[in-house]
Amino acid sequence: MWPVFAEAIAGLARQKLRTWASVARAVATLLQSRSDRPYSHVVADEAQDLSPARLLFLRTLVAPGDDDITLAADIGQRIYRRPFSWFAAGLDIRGRASRLRVSYRSTQQILSLADRVVLPPVSEGQEDLSRDAVAVRAGPKPRLVRCASAAKETEVVADWIRACFDDGIPAAQIAIFARTSTMVERVGAKAARLAGTKWAELKDEREPDGHAVMLGTIHAAKGLEFRAVAVIGCGRDLIPLPSVLTATTSARDTALAEASERQLLYVALTRARDLLLVTWTGEPSSYLEQEWLSEVTAPLAS
Template structure:
């Protein structure tokens, strides 16, 4: 009896094709709804295969249909196939789609989930003891390690040190390797290279004494076990023979090592991704991963998905202009709908920019859009506060994705409490606020690092900037206003505008997208100084642009408090060409856009 093959058609799906006359097989049904490029991806079986899939081109649809087609035609054994991705949500989506396509026996997991299952299975057999306990988080263990070294590190520095541990392990570095890098790479402010190296060693020692492993150790131990134990290698490789790796551009060196251990000398692997969406270099991702895969496998079949079912031609054209000349995929709008060109708003300061974005969102809702169809994308968390309040002031609820709401950030909570309890005096509000938050570690210049310490500085700087723009000498009134803003932002929301960092927005889409802060120092961010770092910022903007389905707006503020800004270097590149050639100048109009 034929297995049922059905799948709800997502918004980025190609129009359904007619089934061929005569007997209809499961394989026919699986291919029926795919466009020509997706069909080629689904029917290019065996390996090695690289699928270069642009934003909105139906990547997940293509690869789940490819796996299901391979199972339906007998090219892959269902229970010997492993699909790997990076989030539990994405893995769950793949499992759901595969089940609907009749391939529910295929495993779809994150790298860590697959490795942890194998490690839990083999550790007692190989070592004769129970597996060490998995650390839920690193900060407390690092604090104990720091105490042994008589290092006094605040919470922000401990979190940044945890980030350094994660970076070292994602790069598959020994501590000796890291010792070389620690002397040449930026470290959390206040921690000298030698102290950081000692902290890493003490952290590993504390873990060993307590029989604990961390999240990254799971990959390291799994790879080591397969590499050193032939019995384990044989069993793992006989269990999984066909591999699909989604978001391959985000694979770290450590994950690549685990993948190589799983594969052995076999070649049945399909990697999928888009170099233009590599935005996790800080976690070990490398934009060159896909091109390196093709170089290392000169006989690899390469399939390109470039028909966007998400965005209008105007949005797609903007994305293409940003990446022109960088060996990127060239997207085309499958619908053929031109759409309106992205707009640009230029404003006096951050508050004015937030107000203009809120007014644009209000206009879109009044024109019939649901608030949930609208997103405001920001570069870093501390930008959310003004946006949240501006939306509330026009009667729109908001939800912050990928971070805490601004007034829930611990350092902001402490600052507001200190401001509320401060006595009134004749100092300007700006000066009073600055003096108070300096007690929380704020300084005039941002720290050179870009982890938790920088995030706390950005949050406090947002308060200082707001105080500059408010002006006056009434500190108690300013503190009451902050409390009112915090209370407003805690109102329950049913249909809400999404505020998200660009990192948190990856993989999502909205009908209307507003990208704010297109100024030097924000996007690209100030600590991006090398060519590689600027390229990462470019890819971040590309991801932001390609979240938009129908309308897209950009904005920036000329000033932040007393600090003047310059427009982002990327704006000149994304401006649409004039009808008679050249580039159109930036408009100062508001960023409204109807449904």
């Protein structure tokens, strides 16, 4: 594959263009040649989404020392990057890491369900990814609802939206997420219309509508939180997404894809602060454990 990359790099050079990764590496190379560094301390959040090039860039912003860099990361929310060694990127966290065990967003009931979804990735070197977090708040159990059809799933979600309104939750604090945009449109948008409320799709370039229920894919949910969240389409045919697993060529890649799909579901579930609804048709996702399915809160709709 290297001739392909070499040609792409040469083509960018001819056009005097750079990728963001090459910008990060170029600046890091420049800073490494200097005796002084521009900052005395660096703090970075969401570090699980940083690439090796960007971590190297952060490393070179500040001179190595006892209190040089603080990174906050949740490996369970890594949905954009494959695993790699932070040590190889110049960050030795051995003996310097502290686990933050308290969740201030979701209730203990939501957190317990979400944490059981995530499995440790295939290999993380020195990282210990056991999850034993606790929440500062308690709330109702998440609702797991099995539906006979997409039409019935739409009705269930619409009834849930109305119940949220009855509980005093404003539209802007209600969100519906799905693995695919097709499911967002086929069930999420229809449910909002059936509930008689405005809805808006989450877009990076657009401010959320303060009077509309928010809809989007799980990827769009990253970094957000809402009082009430519905994660729809959690059936075996969508989570994990079959096309993601069949695109791999090795057992390791398949395991990594499985871990990524689990982390996506974890992200979706943990966007909820107070109320969580999980719906599906047909067979449930294999990531929903049998002990939960025994507590499904609605019978198979007819």
